[in-house]
Amino acid sequence: MFALGLIGLLVRRNLLFILMAIEVMLNAAGLAFVSAGARWGQADGQVMFLFILTVAAAEVAVGLALLLRLYHRFHSLDVDAASEMRG
């Protein structure tokens, strides 16, 4: 699942899908925490998952806000449109 998210991040050119791929990666880490917690019979893994969920939501909120601004500016969600800095 983590690899799937990473591949998505690398091959997609559309910002919306890139944000979704990041979400997949974060959730993969969350799932790993839950299963690790289950292995040790502790609640810590699930606690961590709740934190990951919250933080991912905050991250996506800022990400979508930036995405809207970018769309207003470039009229496209293609990442290559917004890459004028090089070197």
Add this chain to the structure above:
Amino acid sequence: MSSADFTALLPLIVLSATSVVVMLAIAFHRNHRLTVLLSFAGLALSFWALWPAASVVPLQVTPLLVIDRFSLYYFGLIFAATAAIVLMSYGYLERHDVRREEFYILVLVAALGCCVLVAADHFISFFLGLEILSVTLYALSAYLTEREISLEAGMKYLVLAAASAAFLLFGMALVYASTGTMAFPQIANDLLSGGAAHIWVLAGVAFMVTGFGFKLAVVPFHLWTPDVYQGAPAPVTALVASISKGAMFAVLLRFFYQSGARDLHSTLLIFAIIAIASMIVGNLLALFQNNVKRILAYSSIAHLGYLLVAFEAGGKMGAAAGTFYLTAYVITTLGAFGVIAALSSSGRDAEDIEDYRGLFWRRPVIATIFTAMLFSLAGIPLTAGFLGKFYTVAAGASSALWSMIFVLVVASVIGVFYYLRVVIAIFATENVPSDAERPLPAVHAVGGATLLALAVVLIWLGVFPHPVLDAIHKAVSGLF
């Protein structure tokens, strides 16, 4: 929680309260000067709160945070650096036609994230601190939304930082899965006894190194650095370059020292490769840049490489050398980006090397300050940067890291070349543009005074470092 716990957390509580107070003040009365005053007062108050906190340390506050002298030293550094950023932002934002006040809430919250990182000795607080810092930095990098490159910088930073956070989390999950604990000191018990799950711990640590490496901007995780440095507004670049990296270095020291992951042979090998690659790549790529912000970006990659030499040296001496180097580096980067912020106009930041041609003959004081900062980055004696490098080399020599020291010295020599390029432009007497051709904005009094103070501290640390060194030695002894 006992009253001692609250006393230990007082600096963090005051800082959090300040961001709430600033937010409410903006809601009731939107005034730039008032916001700056409140933020600065809050930071000063948090700094003052370090002394009551120092009387109860070391103290484990909840399983998540540990307040010891190491945390307090870095708190002090973060508060002072944030105060300098707040003051230099005032003049910078005055020239921009944006909603200025919210900027300071974000800066305060970023400082809070740094403090949580520094005090974290548990995966949960580590992750929370990192994300509090990162999410505010996304918004700050893209703060000047009318500039296309600012937006681009914010978006690039968001995508890459979020991906690296996912790597870090996955690494933490692997370590947790094989050790059954998320607290740094307990991880050591399991790690040093060397269980059957060793390979998973190694994989986990490798994933975590990716996360660390991204935030520290070391090779090969450095690709975002020049773009974000260039695109973000100059005070934000100062923040990204100074306290964000400083806090990450502090948590790097704490995690790898306390969890025992530093004692794994492969960890040391990975960091040695990263350090050498950063020193070489950072300095070489900086040679080809004409943009001062990008030069400083590549130079920061190299500087983090030097810092990792101190980390690699290990022991009290390595930790102390790293902390001193970092202190010098924070002051210097703040000063350098402060100069860029002070000379920037509303349309663009003063980032072209040509912007600085003959600056000395037009603005002697600020040109001298900038030169002092560049000399410190290059490691010229009488500046804090020189002593930092000296202690790092000494720490490396005491651990017999000869190949790394060799690279450090060669890389520093290359470094001198591109810093001198900027200095030569500053002192150039030919083709100096007149005020009509290339107008310079008037340096704001508050920002100018901050820069002067930074320059004084820089020289003071360079000639009389003992008080700070004593504090650092006391601070790092808390790690062991």
